[in-house]
Amino acid sequence: MIIVGLTGGIGSGKTTVAKQFEELGIPVYIADVEAKNLMHKSKIIKRKLIQLFGDKAYVDNKLNKRFIADVIFNDKGYLQKMNEIVHPRVAKHFEKWVLKQDAPYVIKEVAILFENGGHKACDYVITVTAPKDLRIKRLLNRDNTTKDKIQAIMKNQWTDEEKIKYSDYVIDNIDLEVTKNQVINIHKDLLKII
Template sequence: MTARDRPFLLGLTGSIGMGKSTTAEMFRAAGVPVWDADAAVHRIYRPGGPGAAALAPLVPGAVTPDGGVERGALRGALAEDPGLLGLIEERIHPLVAEDRADFLARAAAPLVVCDIPLLFETGADTWLDAVLVVTAPPEVQRARVMARPGMTAAEFDRFLARQMPDARKRARADYLIDTSLGLDHARAEVHSLIARLSGSRHA
């Protein structure tokens, strides 16, 4: 498959509380295939998936009797030994890449969205054609996140510490959607992008 034959790959990302998942659903509702990196990890970790075999040598306590991976136990192991993270990523990232390749091979569309929370942090921008960052003012972001059940200020700060600052993401983005301007604005921006990018691969 040549570059002109394959879909245009648009990365979608944004920090916690910025509206990334809602924006991804807008693309789906418009008929655009969306590959979800978090959903791919869930598939890999479910019983019968390849995650258990990959992680058993590193974190045997996280492997369930039915051949799945218990994410709570995995988080506990990482809390005790943060150095495990890099080793786990070495084993899981290739499986995520396989899941994505399978999805793209089945996606008969001119445009595909790849929903990746840690897009820039994992270097995904090197293989994507363009990146859309969803954003909102800090006070809107904080209010959204703190409204989630069980969320604490400390946990919110931990999320932010893991993610590239919003300002840096915006500086590296090809496209931006400010979700604080309302759902109708975001939906119109999504439809405008679909119209613009769907024909770009074959232009």
């Protein structure tokens, strides 16, 4: 099975691009969604996160995202420790998911694909880009957040330039119709390669 990594900075439009691949019949694994599911379902992850963050990590048996985000915002060491707990389990979950797929290739959408070394397990990588000001605008409209929090997240991610160096394809996600055409062209190219 060919694994195509899909990444891009926060607000670049990875989810939009992922949906466009799904519309072409390609299975898509959204790592952030699966990580959140595992943080709710996995007793092991839950226990380790409570050990890391304390009893406030979960409220009414649900992940206390706001509390954890505030802790991480004030101490980046917690982010790395949390990733060390969650990422290996997401990787195993992905491996099982791939075995169930019947398609020429699959898309694995990961926000920090390069930052966590996940690109090494991909056959090809697509990076989604968009101007920083547009990304911030999208996030302010989409999420209940602040510009400071967005910029703090951006600082923890590789720049577009760094990601592009290691990418096989780049999608500039500014105009939806243009983006869709780029997705179709990449899809056709991948089918030729496979």
